[in-house]
Amino acid sequence: MRLRRKAAAFIIFLAGITSLPAQTGSARPTPPHPCQDEPAYHKLDFWVGRWDVYDNHDGTLNGTDIVEKIVGGCAIIENWQEADGSGEGKSLFYYQKAKKQWKQVWVTDAGPMKEKQLIEEYKDGGVRFQGEIPHLDGGSHLDRTTLTPLPGGRVHQVIEISRDAGKTWEITFDAEYRRPQQNSRPN
Numbered sequence: 263m264r265l266r267r268k269a270a271a272f273i274i275f276l277a278g279i280t281s282l283p284a285q286t287g288s289a290r291p292t293p294p295h296p297c298q299d300e301p302a303y304h305k306l307d308f309w310v311g312r313w314d315v316y317d318n319h320d321g322t323l324n325g326t327d328i329v330e331k332i333v334g335g336c337a338i339i340e341n342w343q344e345a346d347g348s349g350e351g352k353s354l355f356y357y358q359k360a361k362k363q364w365k366q367v368w369v370t371d372a373g374p375m376k377e378k379q380l381i382e383e384y385k386d387g388g389v390r391f392q393g394e395i396p397h398l399d400g401g402s403h404l405d406r407t408t409l410t411p412l413p414g415g416r417v418h419q420v421i422e423i424s425r426d427a428g429k430t431w432e433i434t435f436d437a438e439y440r441r442p443q444q445n446s447r448p449n
C-alpha cells in the first residue's frame with residue numbers, strides 16, 4: 263500500500279513535469295516593447311545620457327544629470343544631483359498615447375514638486391514643457407522648461423517662471439548639458 267502511494271505520487275510528479283513547456287536554447291526572443299517602434303516615444307532621445315551641467319552665465323558646474331529610458335522605452339527618468347551634493351531631484355517623463363501628450367513630474371529632496379506637459383515643439387528638435395505650480399497660500403505661478411539640442415551632442419536647458427499669467431518670464435535656470443568628456447565649450 264505504501265509503495266503504491268509512492269508510485270502514484272511519482273507518476274503525478276512525472277505527469278506534471280512532462281506537461282511543462284520544454285526549455286530549449288532556441289527559445290523565441292521576446293518581441294521588442296511597442297514603445298520602441300513608435301516615433302512619439304523618441305521625442306526626448308536627444309537628452310538621454312550622462313551629463314555635466316554648466317551654468318551659462320558664469321560657467322560653473324551646477325550639477326550632474328543622468329537621463330535614461332526606462333520600462334522598455336515607454337518613459338524617461340531624470341536623476342539630478344547638485345554639484346556640491348546639497349540636493350537631488352528626479353523627473354519622470356511619460357507619453358500619454360491616448361492624448362498624444364508628453365507629461366513630466368519633478369520632485370526634489372527639498373519637497374517641491376512640479377507637473378508639466380509638452381506645449382511646444384521646435385524645428386531644431388527642441389521642446390517646451392509648461393505647468394502651473396500651486397502655492398500653499400492658494401496662489402500659483404507658471405513654470406516652463408525648454409530643452410534644445412545643440413551641435414556636438416550638447417543640450418541647452420532654460421527654466422523660467424511667470425508670476426503674471428505668462429505676460430513676463432524670469433529665467434531661474436540657464437545651463438548647458440555636456441557629456442562628461444566635454445569638459446570645455448566647443449568653439
